[in-house]
Amino acid sequence: MRNDIIEIRWHGRGGQGAITAAKIVANGAFASGYKGVVMAPTFGTERRGAPVFTSLKISREKIYDLSPITTPDMVVVLDHTLLEEVDVVAGLKENGLVVLNAPPPASAYTFGGARVAVSDVTAHGVAAGLPAGIVNSGIIGAFAKATGLVDIEILARAIEEEFTGKKPELNARAARIAYEHTFIGE
Amino acid sequence: MHIIESGNVAAATGVKLARAQVIAAYPITPQTPLTEKLSEFVESGQLAAQYIPVESEHSAMAVCIAASTAGTRAFTATSANGLLYMVEQLHWAVGARLPIVMCVANRGIGAPWTVWNDQQDSMSQRDVGWIQLYANDHQQIIDSVLKAFKLAQTVSIPVMVCYDGYLLSHTYMPFDRPEQTEVDAFLPPFAPTHFLDPENPGNFNTVTLPDVRPGVDGTLQPGYIEIRHNLHQDLRAALATYEEIDREYAERFGRGGTPFVEPYRCDDARFVAVAIGSLSYQLRDVIDQLREDGLAIGVMGVQMYRPFPDEAIARALAGKECVIVLEKALSYGNQGPLYGDIKSALYRLENRPVLHNYILGLGGREIRTQQLLDVLARSCANPGEIEDTPRWIGLKLQEEHHG
Secondary structure, eight states: OOSOOOOEEEEEEEEEEEHHHHHHHHHHHHHHHHOOEEEEEEEEOOOTTTTTEEEEEESSOOOOSSSOHHHHEEEEEOOOOGGTTOOOOTTTTOOEEEEEEEEEEEEGOOOOOOOEEEEEEHHHHHHTTTTTTTTHHHHHHHHHHHHHHSSSHHHHHHHHTTTTOHHHHHHHHHHHHHTTOOOOOO | EEEEHHHHHHHHHHHHHHTSSSSEEEEOOTHHHHHHHHHHHTTTTTOOEEEEEEESHHHHHHHHHHHTTTTTTTTEEEHHHHHHHTTTHHHHHTOOOOEEEHHHHHHHHOOSSOOOOSSSHHTTTTTTTTTTEEEEEEEHHHHHHHHHHHHHHHHHHOOOEEEEETTTTTTEEEEOOOOOOHHHHHHHOOOOOOOOOOTTTOSSSSSOOSSSSTTTTTSSEEHHHHHHHHHHHHHHHHHHHHHHHHHHHHHHSSSOSSSSSEEETTTTTTEEEETHHHHHHHHHHHHHHHHHTTTEEEEEEEOOSSSOOOOHHHHHHHHHHHEEEEEEEOOOOOOOOOHHHHHHHHHSSSSSOOEEEEEGGGGOOOOOOHHHHHHHHHHHHHOOSOOSEEEEESSOOOOOOOO
């Protein structure tokens, strides 16, 4: 089918903000000229703490197929403890990319032939001045560095807009710190 | 200005721009975020409306009927069993000729319970007399809501704006949010000549005898059957009215021009797939693939289902070899409802296309692009005879019983 669509699957836990993170990236991508942006959360019921995922599709052209991603180009994991519960790389394309919230080194994690990028987003959030456990802004910085798809400054602005009234500058700072401290494995 | 939001928020934004004055709704998945958003708009003062919480959908529609009778712009929204719980009031709203607008986030009907998408809920209400519009994406949701308010008050008939639950209601995509001043120019305030007014008492919807009878002023007044004939005629006339409203909308906002059906690569097509809602857009990628394989096929989305745009559909499908109708609804014991309506619309043609009917996606069963490729390729390879028994896509655990 269409090969112009970049498919990104976001894994998190209910309440962790994976949907918000994907929505911010959607906004940043659209602002960068990607006309086709579709973000589809897991359909159905959602429990706090339970594994959830969100599909984000990005293209230069309008996207018509809203079905969930089955063969992602990239997966983003907000919580490395999910690795014990969820096959986060299910269907990942060959030479796909995994962006993981975890302490370096990247070589500590292997997913077949996938490239792996790690950033200790949990720690960077605290360093930015956010309460412990806020990871959905920081992970965007790691995503920006690892993928190069959307400029970090555009994403930082999208973060500030999304978090209006909810520590916008600190959340943007968390993303910038994570961006500077993202390590991509060989 | 473009924003990225969910389909429910697109709908709520349209209702806000339309300056609805009374909103009464009961939350039900997947409609809930729409009514939550509207209550936020009202609470924050962005929308000067009365938001009336109710204990059921029946009451939601009753409140809208009262508010509309009193001459205000009324809105509600629901899904599935919630829609069915208000059915008696749906009939009342249209019989009373009230320009209420309602969004339906399409969801399968229990039993057994499902919260996921199909279109059985609103399709099963096709004979109520409400106008039904269906949106394929978020832009069409917000545009349809605005056009619906104008259409409803122009023809004095309530309008449902339907969109796929979850697939559209909970999915985020970019859409243009029109400017308030431009919407105000397109959609003037609702100013009925005849409304419930304590200063000017009148009777509304009294018992109407089988035959005509003199009114209080001595002139003969219509009986029930004349009133119903008027409704039917006005619904048929609403086709032209909607075409005009859609044209005006396109001139002002640059979007529209396909009020009834939205064809894609149909002009030179020998085969045409037909669907309602987001499925008709999903099929575009499938059509592109089949075209690359050399198959002359297109897809047509149906955007207005009642009144049924039979002439536009017959025009679009005349001369085609085979028309494949894919539906997320079923008239149980017969066929898909759209299939039967299309067959009826094509009956007068001299060279009638062969028709195939597929049922799919009920209760949210995932519709895979590969499945669509397979069934369309199969139908095109062997159109054969018209098939009045629908085929089912994606059944598991059991064989499809066909025939």
